[in-house]
Amino acid sequence: MPATDPQSTPVLKHPEHIDEFLLYRLHNLARLATQGVGLMFRRELGISRRDWRILAFVGKYPDASLTRLAELAALDMVVASRCVANMVKKGLIAKTRLPENKRVTVLALTEAGRIAYEQARLSGQRYNTEFAACLSDEEAVLLDALLKRMELQAAQLTQREIARSGPLPLLSEDVE
Template identity: 30%
Template sequence: MESEILELESFLPYRLYRLADVVSREFSKIYRDRHGLTRPEWRTLSGLGQHGTMTATALGEQSAMHKTKVSRAVAELERRRWLTRTADDHDRRVERLALTKAGLAAYREMVPLAKAFERELLARLGEEERSAIAKGVAALEACLGQDKVGAITLD
């Protein structure tokens, strides 16, 4: 009978989801309080801030967001005048998205806050725990084919 029961509290995919959600919610307080951004808007802003000009499709892939969430985030950031859309020279169906000066300023303001959040989060762990997490996450990313998405370092 025991094999027919799944204890979610010890099921690794569920634990990883819950942990990621809690960390994301804690971090969201910073960009929500500072700029009134939603998670998709923050992910869009940070993707463009990191990579420069991107398409909505590329943003969705980079941030693991559904195209409707990307579309709404792009529309809101455009409404704020934080990003611009430019038609692609080779394919008029494709738009290139880029941050404006105001969008870049907001992104640059958030970078040190994001890094401080990460430092404070990791400071709660010992050096061995940080190393174990970095290695474990990298191993899971590699075996699931996600290692090219972006390796993390927790040192």
């Protein structure tokens, strides 16, 4: 017989209203957290969250093309291009052509970009530490394992939906 006690029915598995849906709650959590870190980046470093993301991926994958960077950073190509152009103008990213293939342009951090990247990395690390401070060490380890499991499940469900429907064009709300 199914449980009738509301406390025994996991709301995340059986939501009744959108504000109980796991995806909505995760979205809301991410929105709140990224808003806070974005304000910190603007105040402390004069860069946006998206700038930080671009700096982080160019720092990690130097000599990536714009197409590869957009893919790595999970950004729409137009958004990535506009962001990179702005960061080139600010002197944080340099564009160079490959000597062996002049048609290919690759990206790298400038010296100012490396300094901004390191400052943003340290600020982001500090913010992340403060954000996770509400968890015990055991809870943090458990949450990490749960997030990995949920990421795998989300990837599998997405692949299933692509197989059923085909990939859909991105909506404006999907583009960051």
